[in-house]
Amino acid sequence: MTSPQTILKAWNLRARKELGQNFLREPTLAENIVNLAAIGCQDLVLEIGAGLGAMTIPAARRARRVIAVEKDRLLVPLLQAELLAQGLQHVQVMEANILALDLNRLAEQEGQAFVVIGNLPYNISSQVMVKLITERRSVRRAVLMFQKELADRLCAAPGNRTYGRLSVLLQYCAEMKVLREIKAEMFYPKPKVGSTVLQIDFKARIEPQVSDEALMIRVVQAAFGQRRKTLRNALAGGLLPLGGDGAAAVLEAAAIDPQRRAETLSVADFVRLTDAVGRYLVRPDRQA
Structure with missing residues (x-):
């Protein structure tokens, strides 16, 4: 994998702060995260924020099919070219805002639930989590990167000052596990804080279950x-x-x-x- 700086320069592009873009710099790290996601040859993968393809490519080498969602229209042809160069033809690059997609309908069209992966932009991470919670029947498992402060909030227990709305809603319907921490230096541009990779498994049965x-x-x-x-x-x-x-x-x-x-x-x-x-x-x- 070529460095993000080199790829962006070759395409005369830049990381867009307004979209919260921070790209993984280390290919072995991206490979490790995909390994942690335990993607199998029969899996349907939905990647949120495919970016330059750091995780798209190793995920596609394992999965039956990958739908790579990318909002930045300038990155879409770059990503398609990278996938073509790797001979990965079972990846659909979808130029879309993940928040506007109907995940349940998409999963129904594909005939199975998703394994969701992604390096979530901080500015929409909370909204993405609410969406995954409300549309979770289409999600089998999620392995996602969050900025550390949000990951801490998601996992916080009652009485903790970081315990809040998302802590309650996610813990109501899912089990979470911290898979690894990632230093800020592993991203380009370098963010102010590091990230945490969380595995989120939605519960088949919820106890106690709310009526509404x-x-x-x-x-x-x-x-x-x-x-x-x-x-x-x-x-x-x-x-x-x-x-x-x-x-x-x-x-x-x-x-x-x-x-x-x-x-x-x-x-x-x-x-x-x-x-x-x-x-x-x-x-x-x-x-x-």
């Missing part, structure tokens, strides 16, 4: 939206149609102290709270 996942997303967002406030005040803040009395009622129904704050609640607490909110919102005697 879309509502849970709203409840968690409301609770952490004003995380310095007590839960009663945060839930009454307007993101949910509760008001002060409603917030107090759902917290009592869920057996949660209204003076607690969002970061102290476990995933199971949020499941109970969401179910209590759902029951409250359909009460015929509830004041609008």
Whole structure:
């Protein structure tokens, strides 16, 4: 693999900061990450942010088929040329914004669920994770690179200052494992912080299971939206149609102290709270 600097210079291109582009510099590292993803010859791989093909090429040598999604239209012909030079014809390079793709529909068209890989741009990492959570029936496994601070947030336990909305939503439906840490020096351009490779396995069965996942997303967002406030005040803040009395009622129904704050609640607490909110919102005697 030629260095990112050399490839970009040859094509008269540059890394685009506005797209959060930081390319892997070391080919053996890209190969190692693909190895950690345990891609097999029958797998369908979806790569988010294929870039210069550092992981696309080794993934394609293992997988049945690869769909490489790249938003930067200037990189698409470069990536296609690299794949052609390697004789890899079972890779579809898709110029698209991953956030705009219907993953469930795409997986249905392909006839199987994806193994998702990628070096996620920091500016959309959180949005990508919410998308994978909500469309997870099309994802068998994900092995993704995150900037370290976000990876720490995803894995954080209740009571930790980094525990937040994404921690709850991901831990509700998935098991996570840290596969390796990557120093900032391994990227071009060099980012301010290092990265972490996480393996995310979505659960076949969730216990306890919430009655309305879309509502849970709203409840968690409301609770952490004003995380310095007590839960009663945060839930009454307007993101949910509760008001002060409603917030107090759902917290009592869920057996949660209204003076607690969002970061102290476990995933199971949020499941109970969401179910209590759902029951409250359909009460015929509830004041609008």
